[in-house]
Amino acid sequence: xxxxxxxxxxxxxxxxxxxxxxxxxxxxxxxxxxxxxxxxxxxxxxxxxxxxxxxxxxxxxxxxxxxxxxxxxxxxxxxxxxxxxxxxxxxxxxxxxxxxxxxxxxxxxxxxxxxxxxxxxxxxxxxxxxxxxxxxxxxxxxxxxxxxxxxxxxxxxxxxxxxxxxxxxxxxxxxxxxxxxxxxxxxxxxxxxxxxxxxxxxxxxxxxxxxxxxxxxxxxxxxxxxxxxxxxxxxxxxxxxxxxxxxxxxxxxxxxxxxxxxxxxxxxxxxxxxxxxxxxxxxxxxxxxxxxxxxxxxxxxxxxxxxxxxxxxxxxxxxxxxxxxxxxxxxxxxxxxxxxxxxxxxxxxxxxxxxxxxxxxxxxxxxxxxxxxxxxxxxxxxxxxxxxxxxxxxxxxxxxxxxxxxxxxxxxxxxxxxxxxxxxxxxx
Amino acid sequence: xxxxxxxxxxxxxxxxxxxxxxxxxxxxxxxxxxxxxxxxxxxxxxxxxxxxxxxxxxxxxxxxxxxxxxxxxxxxxxxxxxxxxxxxxxxxxxxxxxxxxxxxxxxxxxxxxxxxxxxxxxxxxxxxxxxxxxxxxxxxxxxxxxxxxxxxxxxxxxxxxxxxxxxxxxxxxxxxxxxxxxxxxxxxxxxxxxxxxxxxxxxxxxxxxxxxxxxxxxxxxxxxxxxxxxxxxxxxxxxxxxxxxxxxxxxxxxxxx
Numbered sequence: 001x002x003x004x005x006x007x008x009x010x011x012x013x014x015x016x017x018x019x020x021x022x023x024x025x026x027x028x029x030x031x032x033x034x035x036x037x038x039x040x041x042x043x044x045x046x047x048x049x050x051x052x053x054x055x056x057x058x059x060x061x062x063x064x065x066x067x068x069x070x071x072x073x074x075x076x077x078x079x080x081x082x083x084x085x086x087x088x089x090x091x092x093x094x095x096x097x098x099x100x101x102x103x104x105x106x107x108x109x110x111x112x113x114x115x116x117x118x119x120x121x122x123x124x125x126x127x128x129x130x131x132x133x134x135x136x137x138x139x140x141x142x143x144x145x146x147x148x149x150x151x152x153x154x155x156x157x158x159x160x161x162x163x164x165x166x167x168x169x170x171x172x173x174x175x176x177x178x179x180x181x182x183x184x185x186x187x188x189x190x191x192x193x194x195x196x197x198x199x200x201x202x203x204x205x206x207x208x209x210x211x212x213x214x215x216x217x218x219x220x221x222x223x224x225x226x227x228x229x230x231x232x233x234x235x236x237x238x239x240x241x242x243x244x245x246x247x248x249x250x251x252x253x254x255x256x257x258x259x260x261x262x263x264x265x266x267x268x269x270x271x272x273x274x275x276x277x278x279x280x281x282x283x284x285x286x287x288x289x290x291x292x293x294x295x296x297x298x299x300x301x302x303x304x305x306x307x308x309x310x311x312x313x314x315x316x317x318x319x320x321x322x323x324x325x326x327x328x329x330x331x332x333x334x335x336x337x338x339x340x341x342x343x344x345x346x347x348x349x350x351x352x353x354x355x356x357x358x359x360x361x362x363x364x365x366x367x368x369x370x371x372x373x374x375x376x377x378x379x380x381x382x383x384x385x386x387x388x389x390x391x392x393x394x395x396x397x398x399x400x401x402x403x404x405x406x407x408x409x410x411x412x413x414x415x416x417x418x419x420x421x422x423x424x425x426x427x428x
Numbered sequence: 429x430x431x432x433x434x435x436x437x438x439x440x441x442x443x444x445x446x447x448x449x450x451x452x453x454x455x456x457x458x459x460x461x462x463x464x465x466x467x468x469x470x471x472x473x474x475x476x477x478x479x480x481x482x483x484x485x486x487x488x489x490x491x492x493x494x495x496x497x498x499x500x501x502x503x504x505x506x507x508x509x510x511x512x513x514x515x516x517x518x519x520x521x522x523x524x525x526x527x528x529x530x531x532x533x534x535x536x537x538x539x540x541x542x543x544x545x546x547x548x549x550x551x552x553x554x555x556x557x558x559x560x561x562x563x564x565x566x567x568x569x570x571x572x573x574x575x576x577x578x579x580x581x582x583x584x585x586x587x588x589x590x591x592x593x594x595x596x597x598x599x600x601x602x603x604x605x606x607x608x609x610x611x612x613x614x615x616x617x618x619x620x621x622x623x624x625x626x627x628x629x630x631x632x633x634x635x636x637x638x639x640x641x642x643x644x645x646x647x648x649x650x651x652x653x654x655x656x657x658x659x660x661x662x663x664x665x666x667x668x669x670x671x672x673x674x675x676x677x678x679x680x681x682x683x684x685x
Contacts, residue, residue: 041516041517043513097443165535166534168529168534168535169534171518172526172529174516175512175513175516175518175523175526176507176512176526178476178479178481178505178507178511179505179507179526179578181479181480181481182479182480182481182503182505182507183500183505183526183529183530183582184480184497184500184530185529185534190534226517229517230517230518230519230562230564231517231518231519232516232517232518232522234517235517
């Protein structure tokens with residue numbers, strides 16, 4: 001098969017270079033995922049974008065000064081101009097009345113504009129060495145040399161180690177900066193160090209995915225990871241894994257066909273991971289929340305039908321038929337039948353030849369719903385200016401929401417009332 | 429009575445607008461002290477200035493007659509709960525652990541003794557059962573208890589609390605106030621930013637009444653008078669607000685020595 005041949009070919013020794021580049025790209029994206037977790041948690045997603053666009057002039061100036069394409073010079077240039085951009089954002093924010101989004105947008109476009117102008121100037125300068133500099137716009141991992149990859153990977157790993165060492169400080173300033181200051185942590189240093197790590201990560205990352213897509217590398221893994229966990233350590237782990245796999249696969253895929261770009265593929269794989277996390281996350285995911293809503297819907301139907309059976313059957317003392325139930329309350333038959341079957345399975349009632357026989361458990365459950373309904377009506381009429389005929393509809397909804405704790409609280413608050421505003425008895 | 433906090437001619441300016449203006453007072457130790465005043469009167473800023481969270485534009489503050497840095501381990505700070513995004517990936521335990529960071533610094537691991545202190549602090553605010561709960565699932569009252577537990581875990585003698593009663597349920601308010609009484613009995617000093625005038629007399633031994641400038645500072649008995657309350661909350665002092673607005677709009681400097 002073509003595919004397997006391709007896989008084998010990929011891992012064979014002739015492709016050592018490509019393998020190293022893929023792994024290197026994976027490590028870079030891993031570092032971005034780790035550092036980016038704090039960018040995300042500190043709600044600085046746009047700062048990531050500012051930094052990544054702002055490294056461009058630094059790279060261009062580094063080339064203009066040295067005249068050679070040396071990744072170390074590029075890195076230094078990128079770090080310097082990235083740091084300047086952050087400093088400008090902070091300074092302007094402290095000293096002016098401009099809103100943060102305005103400052104970010106302005107800084108980003110000014111730096112990027114200058115960068116593009118300088119790059120264009122270099123391209124027309126006739127210096128033969130300049131070819132390929134424009135790859136900083138969209139990145140070009142596959143063209144990295146082995147040496148580049150090794151240098152970048154080491155920097156990325158050092159970055160990750162630093163973040164892990166400073167986990168306590170970084171978490172604290174992300175959650176509660178004032179408290180961190182209050183207990184005497186040197187938060188100016190912690191913040192500056194985090195900013196430095198972010199800038200270094202970006203400066204390295206732009207060599208792989210380019211200026212335009214770099215922010216995605218910082219933010220997307222963290223945004224996805226947040227849907228999977230409520231622990232910061234796990235979040236870092238997931239974010240790092242998303243980054244690594246995407247970085248690796250991105251290069252891998254772009255190698256599979258001619259003219260396949262690397263950076264965009266990394267971002268596409270990354271976005272796919274994040275999307276999956278957003279959809280399938282165990283607690284916060286979209287499907288998990290749909291399931292919660294579905295369960296509520298089931299609970300509401302169960303309770304409503306139990307209540308009706310109880311009422312029609314004269315406080316649950318008489319057996320009623322399904323026909324009586326449909327005549328009294330207009331349920332769609334499909335919904336009614338499925339709910340009745342479910343209630344039978346839950347031992348709330350028995351269905352015998354079209355008759356509905358409420359069990360003790362069912363009777364108690366029905367009384368509970370009615371009790372909650374009436375307690376809520378009493379509560380509303382006692383504490384709010386509501387007419388008696390406005391109470392019922394409200395209570396129809398809230399009777400399903402009241403938890404046992406809230407019920408106890410209501411009973412205590414209302415001093416265990418005996419009758420509701422419509423003179424009906426409260427079934428305890 | 430010994431002085432625990434000295435605020436000397438303190439001025440804090442945000443932009444051009446003074447949040448605190450030549451505020452000068454001393455607070456006695458082993459008391460429950462309320463800081464009160466209308467919205468925007470600089471109550472939170474005062475706590476932040478004492479904690480070194482905001483830099484004073486003029487004047488200084490002293491705690492235990494010295495620079496805060498020397499005695500920071502004795503001071504527990506409870507920031508305003510509403511200032512924080514509680515949708516942060518952390519459990520109740522994680523937050524209360526922060527109370528031990530002061531002692532352990534940035535890098536040292538928490539010891540078993542630290543963990544015992546954390547559990548005890550959670551127990552004190554009735555939240556031990558919630559230790560593993562994700563903080564975004566807590567009610568306002570529970571969040572406030574967690575912050576309190578974090579401050580207790582710090583094991584200081586001086587507690588600075590920013591609006592601990594804001595937006596909490598009655599049960600939490602009662603719990604906090606009995607905890608405060610208990611702490612006072614144990615010789616702690618509590619400085620509490622507070623909003624509700626109705627409860628001021630029963631909660632506090634001593635009051636600081638602020639409206640950007642200091643209106644009054646003294647034992648509740650002598651300070652909690654109609655005249656002083658009108659001065660603090662009433663119309664007369666909006667003059668200060670008007671002047672502040674002028675300073676802000678026309679970019680006048682605020683002078684101080």
